[in-house]
Amino acid sequence: xxxxxxxxxxxxxxxxxxxxxxxxxxxxxxxxxxxxxxxxxxxxxxxxxxxxxxxxxxxxxxxxxxxxxxxxxxxxxxxxxxxxxxxxxxxxxxxxxxxxxxxxxxxxx
Amino acid sequence: xxxxxxxxxxxxxxxxxxxxxxxxxxxxxxxxxxxxxxxxxxxxxxxxxxxxxxxxxxxxxxxxxxxxxxxxxxxxxxxxxxxxxxxxxxxxxxxxxxxxxxxxxxxxxxxxxxxxxxxxxxxxxxxxxxxxxxxxxxxxxxxxxxxxxxxxxxxxxxxxxxxxxxxxxxxxxxxxxxxxxxxxxxxxxxxxxxxxxxxxxxxxxxxxxxxxxxxxxxxxxxxxxxxxxxxxxxxxxxxxxxxxxxxxxxxxxxxxxxxxxxxxxxxxxxxxxxxxxxxxxxxxxxxxxxxxxxxxxxxxxxxxxxxxxxxxxxxxxxxxxxxxxxxxxxxxxxxxxxxxxxxxxxxxxxxxxxxxxxxxxxxxxxxxxxxxxxxxxxxxxxxxxxxxxxxxxxxxxxxxxxxxxxxxxxxxxxxxxxxxxxxxxxxxxxxxxxxxxxxxxxxxxxxxxxxxxxxxxxxxxxxxxxxxxxxxxxxxxxxxxxxxxxxxxxxxxxxxxxxxxxxxxxxxxxxxxxxxxxxxxxxxxxxxxxxxxxxxxxxxxxxxxxxxxxxxxxxxxxxxxxxxxxxxxxxxxxxxxxxxxxxxxxxxxxxxxxxxxxxxxxxxxxxxxxxxxxxxxxxxxxxxxxxxxxxxxxxxxxxxxxxxxxxxxxxxxxxxxxxxxxxxxxxxxxxxxxxxxxxxxxxxxxxxxxxxxxxxxxxxxxxxxxxxxxxxxxxxxxxxxxxxxxxxxxxxxxxxxxxxxxxxxxxxxxxxxxxxxxxxxxxxxxxxxxxxxxxxxxxxxxxxxxxxxxxxxxxxxxxxxxxxxxxxxxxxxxxxxxxxxxxxxxxxxxxxxxxxxxxxxxxxxxxx
Ligand code: SRM
Ligand SMILES: Cc1cc2nc3c(=O)[nH]c(=O)nc-3n(C[C@H](O)[C@H](O)[C@H](O)COP(=O)(O)OP(=O)(O)OC[C@H]3O[C@@H](n4cnc5c(N)ncnc54)[C@H](O)[C@@H]3O)c2cc1C
Ligand code: SF4
Ligand code: FES
Numbered sequence: 001x002x003x004x005x006x007x008x009x010x011x012x013x014x015x016x017x018x019x020x021x022x023x024x025x026x027x028x029x030x031x032x033x034x035x036x037x038x039x040x041x042x043x044x045x046x047x048x049x050x051x052x053x054x055x056x057x058x059x060x061x062x063x064x065x066x067x068x069x070x071x072x073x074x075x076x077x078x079x080x081x082x083x084x085x086x087x088x089x090x091x092x093x094x095x096x097x098x099x100x101x102x103x104x105x106x107x108x109x
Numbered sequence: 110x111x112x113x114x115x116x117x118x119x120x121x122x123x124x125x126x127x128x129x130x131x132x133x134x135x136x137x138x139x140x141x142x143x144x145x146x147x148x149x150x151x152x153x154x155x156x157x158x159x160x161x162x163x164x165x166x167x168x169x170x171x172x173x174x175x176x177x178x179x180x181x182x183x184x185x186x187x188x189x190x191x192x193x194x195x196x197x198x199x200x201x202x203x204x205x206x207x208x209x210x211x212x213x214x215x216x217x218x219x220x221x222x223x224x225x226x227x228x229x230x231x232x233x234x235x236x237x238x239x240x241x242x243x244x245x246x247x248x249x250x251x252x253x254x255x256x257x258x259x260x261x262x263x264x265x266x267x268x269x270x271x272x273x274x275x276x277x278x279x280x281x282x283x284x285x286x287x288x289x290x291x292x293x294x295x296x297x298x299x300x301x302x303x304x305x306x307x308x309x310x311x312x313x314x315x316x317x318x319x320x321x322x323x324x325x326x327x328x329x330x331x332x333x334x335x336x337x338x339x340x341x342x343x344x345x346x347x348x349x350x351x352x353x354x355x356x357x358x359x360x361x362x363x364x365x366x367x368x369x370x371x372x373x374x375x376x377x378x379x380x381x382x383x384x385x386x387x388x389x390x391x392x393x394x395x396x397x398x399x400x401x402x403x404x405x406x407x408x409x410x411x412x413x414x415x416x417x418x419x420x421x422x423x424x425x426x427x428x429x430x431x432x433x434x435x436x437x438x439x440x441x442x443x444x445x446x447x448x449x450x451x452x453x454x455x456x457x458x459x460x461x462x463x464x465x466x467x468x469x470x471x472x473x474x475x476x477x478x479x480x481x482x483x484x485x486x487x488x489x490x491x492x493x494x495x496x497x498x499x500x501x502x503x504x505x506x507x508x509x510x511x512x513x514x515x516x517x518x519x520x521x522x523x524x525x526x527x528x529x530x531x532x533x534x535x536x537x538x539x540x541x542x543x544x545x546x547x548x549x550x551x552x553x554x555x556x557x558x559x560x561x562x563x564x565x566x567x568x569x570x571x572x573x574x575x576x577x578x579x580x581x582x583x584x585x586x587x588x589x590x591x592x593x594x595x596x597x598x599x600x601x602x603x604x605x606x607x608x609x610x611x612x613x614x615x616x617x618x619x620x621x622x623x624x625x626x627x628x629x630x631x632x633x634x635x636x637x638x639x640x641x642x643x644x645x646x647x648x649x650x651x652x653x654x655x656x657x658x659x660x661x662x663x664x665x666x667x668x669x670x671x672x673x674x675x676x677x678x679x680x681x682x683x684x685x686x687x688x689x690x691x692x693x694x695x696x697x698x699x700x701x702x703x704x705x706x707x708x709x710x711x712x713x714x715x716x717x718x719x720x721x722x723x724x725x726x727x728x729x730x731x732x733x734x735x736x737x738x739x740x741x742x743x744x745x746x747x748x749x750x751x752x753x754x755x756x757x758x759x760x761x762x763x764x765x766x767x768x769x770x771x772x773x774x775x776x777x778x779x780x781x782x783x784x785x786x787x788x789x790x791x792x793x794x795x796x797x798x799x800x801x802x803x804x805x806x807x808x809x810x811x812x813x814x815x816x817x818x819x820x821x822x823x824x825x826x827x828x829x830x831x832x833x834x835x836x837x838x839x840x841x842x843x844x845x846x847x848x849x850x851x852x853x854x855x856x857x858x859x860x861x862x863x864x865x866x867x868x869x870x871x872x873x874x875x876x877x878x879x880x881x882x883x884x885x886x887x888x889x890x891x892x893x894x895x896x897x898x899x900x901x902x903x904x905x906x907x908x909x910x911x912x913x914x915x916x917x918x919x920x921x922x923x924x925x926x927x928x929x930x931x932x933x934x935x936x937x938x939x940x941x942x943x944x945x946x947x948x949x950x951x952x953x954x955x956x957x
Contacts, residue, residue, distance in 0.1 A: 008920045013913070017655030018662075023918040028927065031919075035617070035655065036627075046927065051942065052671035053917070053927045057659040061629030063595065070630040072659035072667055077630075 005099070005106040014040075014105065019056035019069065021045045024109050029096055030056035031105060032080060034067060041080035042098035042107055047071040048091055055093075115415070116201055116211040117144040118191045118357065123388030123404035124217030125152030125172050130412045132181040140415075142183045143209055145201075147190040148240060151175065156401055156535075156567055161244050162272050170241070194361040196381055213383055213415055216371060217408075218354040220389040220399070224347045225260070229322030234329060234344040238269045247346065251276035254343030256328050258282075260319065262289040266348035267433040270311050273346065274434070281312045281340060283332070285349075288315055293429060293440035297457065298480040301464045305436045305483065314340065353390045353397055366392040375421040377411040385411045398425055401566065402534045426496060426534065430481075430488045439485035442478035442495045443468050451477055454506040458483075465509040467491075474500055479509075489523075489573040493530030493540075523576045532573050535566025540577055547581045554578060593854055594631040597624040601779065601854045605639050609850075614644055615652045634658050635854045638741055641777035642849045643890075645897040647904060648777075649911055660739035663915065664901055665721060668714060670928055670939045673721060675701065675713040676738035677728050678774065681748040681766035681786075682709030691731040695724055702936045708745035708783070710736060715937065717924050718915045725902045734900040737775055741855075744783045746770035747795065751788030751805070758788035760805035765834070766794075769803075772838070773845065775901070776894045779852040779861075782845070783818075797825045800858040801841055806830070810837045814844060814872070817859035826862075826869050829877065839888070843876045846887040 008022040008031070016035035021028055028045035045053045050073040058069040061077065068077040068086055077086040078093055085091040097108035115131070117124050128144060131137055146152075153170040161170065178185050186207065193202040200210045222237035224230055234250045237243055251257065257273040259266045262284030273280045282289070288299030289306070303313050318335040325331040328341040353370040357363075364372040364380035370392025377385045377393075387407035389399060398404065403425030413420035428441040446453055450471030457464050463483035470477055476495045481488060487509055494501065494508075502508070528541030538561045546560045554575050558564045564571045591600040597620075599607065604619075613619045616636050620628055637656035641648060648661050660666050665673030677692070692711055696703045699720055701713035716724055725735075737743065748766030752758030766786040773782075785796035786803040796802030802813035808831035816825025829840060852861040865871055874880040905911050917925045929940040 013919060015651060015654055020914075020919040021917060023921045023923065028918075028925075034627075050669060050671075051927075052669065053925050054659075054667065054671040057662065057667070057671075059630040059633055059658065060627075060655065061631075061633070062627030063629065065626075067627065073669065073671075075630065 005101070005108050007101075007104040007106045009105050011100050011103050011105055017060050019058065019060075021053065021056040022105075022107065024096070024107050027094075027096075027109070028053045029107055030069070031098060031107070032056070032060060032069060034060065034080075040098045040100065040105065041067070042096040043069070043078060043080065043083050044094040046093070047073055047076070048085075048093060049074055049076050112139055112141045113212040113415075114141045114143070114210060115213050115215060116209055117142065117215045117217055118201070119217040119219055119354075119388075119390075120144045120146035120148070120152050120185065120187075121217060121219045121388065122152055122155055122172065122401050123219070123408050124215070126405050127215055127217060127387060127408040127411060128178075128183055129173070130409055131415070132183060134412060134416055136416045137181075144183065144185045145189055145191050145203060146185070146187050148242075149188050150241070151178070151185065151187070153241065155239070158238075158241075158244065159268055159272050161241065162248075162275050167241050191357060194357060194384075196361065196384070199383065211383075213385065215411060216357065216379070216384065216386040216390055217388045218357065218390045220351040220353050220397075222347060223350045223352045225319070225349050227319050227322055229330070230345075230347070232322065232330070235322070235347065236344065237347050238265060238272075244272075247272065247344075248276065250344045251278055254278060254329070256281070256342045257344045257346065258332065258340065258342040259346045259348055261348040261350065262286070262313065262315065263292060263348070263350070264290065264429065264431065264433070267306070268431075269346050269348045270306075271434045273344075274309075274311060278344075280310070281314060281342065282306075283317050283319065283340070284313070284315045285318055286315065289313065290438065290440075293444055293480075294438070294482065295445055295466060295480050297455070298438075298440075298444075298464050298466065298482045301457075301462060301482045302433075302436060302438060305462060306434055309434055309436075311434060351389065351397075351399055353392065355390055358386070358390075366395060370397050373407075373422075375410075375423070376414045377407050377422055378414070385414075387411050393422060394424060396424070398427070400425070400427060400429070402537065403427075405535070406537065426492075428492055428495075428534070430485050430492075437481070437483060437485040439479070439481035439488040441480075441488070441492055442476070444478045444480045446478065448477050454509065456506070456509045456511075458511075467505055467509055469501065469505050473505065476501055476505070481509075489532075489570070489576075490526075492534075493526045493532070497527050497530050499525075499527065523573060524580050532577060533561075533563035533566065533570040535570075536562040536564075538563040543574065543577045544581055547578060548585070552578070552582060552587065591853065593635055594629055596620065596626045596628050596632050599623065601635060601639070602851050604636065605643075605850055608636075608639050608643055614640065614646070616640070616656050617652070628656075630658075631854070634661070634741075637661070638777040638779070642894065645776070645894050647899070648901060649905060663718060663721060664725075664735060664739060664905065665716065666739045668939070671925060672715045672717055672928065674738065675716050675721070675724055675728075676706070676710060676736040677733035678736040678770070679710040679745075680770035680774075681746055681763050683748075683763060683767060684711075688731065688733065691727065691733075695727050699724060700937060702938060706738075708738075709747050710745060712738070715930075715939075717928075718917050719922070719924060722906050722912050722915050726906050729900070729903050729906060734774075735902040740775070740777060741779065741781050742775060742777050743770065743773045744781050747783075747785035747799070749787050749791075749793035751786075755788055757791060758805070759807055760788060760810070762786040762788035762794065762803075762805060765803060765805075765810070765837075769801075769838075769841070772895055773841075775898050776845075776849075778845075778849055780855050780857045782848075782858065798822065799825060801825075801844070803837065809833055812837060812840055815858045815862040815869075817857050819857075821859075823859045828869070828873065840876055842891040843884050843887045844872070846891045847872075847875060847883075849890075850887075 014033040019030050019032040029042050030045040031042045045055050047054050058072045067080045070077050083093040083095045152172045190204045191201050192204050202208050222239050257278040258281045259270045260283050262282045270280050270282050289302050319332050320335050321333040323331045325341040329343040332340045355371045358371040371386035373386050373391045379386050388404035410420045410422045430439040446468045452469045454467040466480045468478040479491050526540050530540045532540050551557045551560050563574050592598050633656040696713045702715050703713050706712045746766040746769045748763045751762030782800045784801040785794040785799045787794040787796045788805050797813050798816045798818045802825045804811045810832045811830045812828045813825035814828045817823045929945045930937040931940045
């Protein structure tokens with residue numbers, strides 16, 4: 001599905017272990033850079049519990065080696081690699097392919 | 110085999126217990142259960158009835174729900190009274206005409222309040238205290254009354270007096286006997302109780318027999334007493350004892366006691382073997398039991414008998430421990446020393462108003478009874494000693510003598526109790542039951558409660574349950590795990606010590622040396638807070654940024670739609686007209702919803718990320734600073750207007766509040782901290798509900814510590830009196846830093862103090878007497894934080910680098926198009942989901 005990559009920002013903007021939100025078409029996409037490994041993840045920015053565009057502002061955490069972001073609203077945790085909600089596995093949010101190319105962070109839409 | 114049909118008359122506490130026990134019995138399936146209640150609702154917790162006045166609702170008091178009964182096939186008919194029994198046909202009939210057959214009939218009809226036959230007792234504002242409807246009537250009557258009288262100075266009467274007092278009435282208690290709580294207390298105990306209650310403003314009239322209730326002159330009624338005196342009042346609450354509700358049994362020829370009560374045998378059967386009676390309506394061995402615990406035992410016995418078991422009822426202990434109008438009262442066993450040859454030991458402390466008496470067998474070996482007024486801390490130790498017949502220590506008086514410094518104290522801790530000792534009398538849970546449950550893996554008080562039921566009745570045993578738990582865990586060698594989270598095997602206090610002694614200044618180094626994994630949303634903000642308390646660096650420094658909750662990252666509280674609130678500091682609640690105008694202009698320009706907070710300042714809601722810097726620039730330019738409404742830090746120091754304007758003011762409470770707020774502002778703490786300063790004892794600033802409360806007297810400041818509003822309100826404790834400014838501040842500095850160093854994560858000062866071994870006295874020792882020799886370093890730590898304060902918003906708007914984060918999108922100037930608002934009362938508010946979907950037609954237009 002990754003037919004076109006859209007560049008959203010300079011990689012230097014990302015502070016390790018924090019997120020930012022990018023507009024990709026009509027979507028709000030949260031992009032995180034993990035401290036240490038420097039891995040990038042992109043998931044929907046909309047918290048499905050509060051229906052608000054906030055996930056990029058959550059804290060990154062780890063449980064049993066799985067990385068997640070905790071919603072800043074009511075603290076539900078979403079796994080970064082596949083968008084599954086660790087507190088209610090019936091809920092999954094969208095994930096997006098993300099890469100760095102020429103120092104630019106790119107999302108596939 | 111067809112199911113047996115059980116009809117339960119009355120769905121009170123005991124009727125419900127019976128049903129609940131039967132449906133959970135392995136044989137429960139074999140029974141069809143129907144219950145009738147005269148009241149409009151299923152069983153509720155009558156024991157906690159008074160909590161209704163402090164905000165509990167009928168739902169909070171409910172002991173079950175219609176769904177619970179439905180799911181278990183229990184049929185129930187509310188608002189319908191059983192009026193007839195046909196013992197031969199084995200049917201009952203109700204007021205509404207229902208006829209129901211039974212195999213076994215259970216009468217759990219409880220009791221009714223006794224109203225003495227005084228002429229005039231049936232007037233509108235003459236009430237009783239038993240049901241939720243009674244409470245509603247009391248509340249309504251109190252609204253139209255100034256003075257209230259409780260007839261009866263027993264347990265319930267005093268509880269009712271407290272309720273009237275809380276409803277704001279001038280309260281009198283009229284008692285026929287020569288003393289209060291004549292059943293439970295001896296003369297000295299009763300008279301101390303009276304002194305204490307009168308000090309609280311409740312007037313007590315003993316030895317008064319009311320003869321007539323006439324029209325009053327100053328009040329609605331005049332109560333005329335046999336001795337020729339009288340008392341005027343607007344309402345009268347009868348609490349002169351209870352009478353068993355045995356009407357049905359009387360009418361349909363079951364054996365009744367001479368003074369009422371349905372006679373039962375040890376199996377709880379009445380004179381008709383297919384009819385049982387349990388709870389307050391039942392008379393066993395010529396005794397009525399007006400407490401819930403014996404009723405619960407009867408319920409269990411009846412279930413056992415019906416299902417073929419062989420439990421039997423063997424009476425019950427009527428010891429009680431209560432807090433009446435804030436006065437602790439305890440009575441155990443033979444409180445009057447009626448046992449022939451018994452010996453008494455008495456401890457009486459006039460200064461602290463404590464009275465204790467032990468009643469011991471003639472051979473000085475067994476405890477027969479005890480009376481306690483003013484301090485019931487020994488109740489939990491004494492009751493099991495009496496109930497289990499344990500041998501007393503050689504000098505029984507040590508059991509009630511206060512522990513003085515240096516001595517181990519004579520008391521016998523929970524450890525000394527045998528397993529058979531009953532810890533929770535309401536739910537009949539023994540020490541052995543608790544130990545079994547602890548060994549099965551229930552290692553918190555909450556788990557123990559859920560598993561054994563202990564502590565879920567009157568709650569009086571909670572402290573004992575906690576002691577048994579700790580004692581048992583210690584024996585099992587289990588260390589109570591208060592690790593902060595899975596990434597650090599340390600408590601907050603331990604981590605703080607590590608940070609301070611090894612001078613850690615960032616999370617990554619701490620995690621590398623002392624933790625494992627990547628960290629999480631629990632340890633990161635907690636460590637950020639500790640680093641801030643210790644080193645007070647800018648919270649948005651790159652290395653701290655990933656640790657902060659969103660509120661700290663964007664220096665505002667996130668609202669439900671992802672926007673933020675803006676709260677400038679208004680120390681002491683003081684604000685100039687110019688300041689207000691600036692705030693008004695900003696709120697208007699950015700269309701922010703504006704309201705006054707409970708913390709005496711203005712909150713503006715609905716700012717988007719990209720708007721925050723401009724808003725704060727204008728605020729900072731006008732001289733405002735951040736209010737830290739987002740931080741786990743000092744919130745506000747509320748003040749009253751104090752001596753500068755108020756005619757009662759003793760000292761300048763506003764200046765003191767501002768001084769305190771400016772001194773401690775911004776410091777990160779384990780949880781938020783609130784303070785208040787009142788100018789006199791009228792306490793308009795509500796200082797006693799704060800972590801730190803200061804009240805002016807004619808001799809200086811009184812300092813109160815560890816109060817809390819919120820979920821579990823707690824009045825602050827008086828810590829020191831008549832302080833000058835300097836000493837006041839010194840004590841608060843020390844207190845505040847000691848809390849910072851030793852509290853758990855998200856632990857308010859109230860809970861922290863309650864968990865400190867030694868409690869308030871220990872705190873006094875540390876802070877006033879410098880018992881630990883740490884006061885100097887506490888003060889220095891505090892000074893460092895105060896000296897390095899800077900306004901986070903000021904610093905942030907000065908740094909273009911930082912401001913980059915204040916945008917909804919990194920790649921667009923647009924705001925958040927997911928937001929929607931409607932207008933209400935002249936301001937905007939977030940649209941509800943239905944409004945957003947356009948399903949509900951908003952009464953008001955959607956605005957942007
Ligand atoms: C704005 C305000 C309500 C109002 O409109 O008046 C408020 C709003 C919030 N309160 Fe409060 N509390 C506000 C005064 C109070 C008070 C009254 C007071 O301070 O005198 C109390 C009871 C007193 C006390 O805390 O002892 C209070 C007890 C709580 C509690 C319960 C704390 C407890 O120990 O039980 C919480 C939850 C918590 O902190 O865990 C809470 C949490 C919150 C939070 C932070 C909930 C949240 O996470 O979103 C609310 C967000 C504030 C915001 O968006 O700006 N708020 N809150 C008040 C702000 C005061 C201020 O100027 O800073
Ligand atoms: C304010 C207050 C405080 C108390 N504090 C304590 C305490 O701290 N500790 C303690 O142990 N005890 C306390 N008690 C006593 C405790 O509440 C009672 O012991 C307990 O409620 C008895 O339960 P019961 O089921 O026998 O009676 P109830 O709870 O009174 O239930 C009887 C039910 O049967 C209904 N009923 C009666 N006749 C009929 C009929 N013919 N048809 C249909 N329904 C009928 C009644 O309306 C009632 O709902 C307190 C009581 C009060 C009022
Ligand atoms: S607490 Fe006292 S000084 Fe302050 S406003 Fe109230 S009455 Fe006046
Ligand atoms: S003693 Fe009442 S709840 Fe335990």
